[in-house]
Amino acid sequence: MFFVLRDGEQMKFADAEFSYLAELLSSIDVSLVRTNARIKQSDVWNIDCLCDKGEYLIGVGFCAMQRYLFDILRDVKIDPGLARELGPKSTNGVAVAKLVHSAANYWKHEPEWHSWLLELQDKSQKTVDTILHSRDSADYPLSELLADFCGENDLLLVNCLP
Numbered sequence: 001m002f003f004v005l006r007d008g009e010q011m012k013f014a015d016a017e018f019s020y021l022a023e024l025l026s027s028i029d030v031s032l033v034r035t036n037a038r039i040k041q042s043d044v045w046n047i048d049c050l051c052d053k054g055e056y057l058i059g060v061g062f063c064a065m066q067r068y069l070f071d072i073l074r075d076v077k078i079d080p081g082l083a084r085e086l087g088p089k090s091t092n093g094v095a096v097a098k099l100v101h102s103a104a105n106y107w108k109h110e111p112e113w114h115s116w117l118l119e120l121q122d123k124s125q126k127t128v129d130t131i132l133h134s135r136d137s138a139d140y141p142l143s144e145l146l147a148d149f150c151g152e153n154d155l156l157l158v159n160c161l162p
Contacts, residue, residue: 018161021068025061025157032057036155051140058142059107061157066104069097090148094130100160102130103145 032054039050073080084098131141138144143155150159 017068017071021064022158022161024064025161028057028061028064029156029158032156033154051143055140055142058146058157059103061146061160062100062103062107062142065100065157065160069100091151092148096149096160099130099145099149103142106131107142 035050035054035057039047039054042050069083070080073083076083084101085095086097088096090096090099131145132138146157146160147155150156153159
C-alpha cells in the first residue's frame with residue numbers, strides 16, 4: 001500500500017513495498033556481482049554454469065518486481081493489461097512494466113516450455129518476443145533485458161528501480 005502526501009505543490013509518496021523491493025533486489029545484487037566477477041575470471045568451461053546462475057538470479061529479481069507491480073494495482077482501480085502499458089518506456093519504446101511482467105512470466109514458465117512443447121503457444125511466444133526486446137534471439141534473454149534497463153550503469157537489479 002502506498003500513501004500520497006501533499007507538501008505545498010509537491011507530491012510525496014510513502015511506499016513500504018517499494019523499500020522491501022529495493023532491499024530484496026540489493027541482496028540479490030550482492031550474489032549477482034559475485035557471479036559476474038567469477039564470469040570475468042573463469043575459463044570457457046565454467047562460464048555457461050555461471051551465466052545460468054546469473055540468469056536465475058535476474059529472473060528472481062524480475063519476479064519480485066512483478067509482485068511489486070501487482071501490489072500497486074490492488075490499490076489502484078485500473079485494468080492490469082492497461083497498467084502494464086503505462087509509465088516509463090524502454091529505449092525501444094516498450095513500457096517497462098510490460099517488459100518486467102513478461103520477464104517474470106518467462107522465468108517462471110520457461111522450464112515447462114522446453115520440456116514438452118514442440119511449438120510455443122501464442123501467449124508464450126508473445127512473452128518470449130517481448131523480452132527479446134527487438135533481438136532475434138538471446139542465449140540469456142533476462143540478462144540482455146537487464147542490460148537494456150541498466151544502460152551504461154552496472155548490471156544490477158536495483159538500477160531498474162528508477
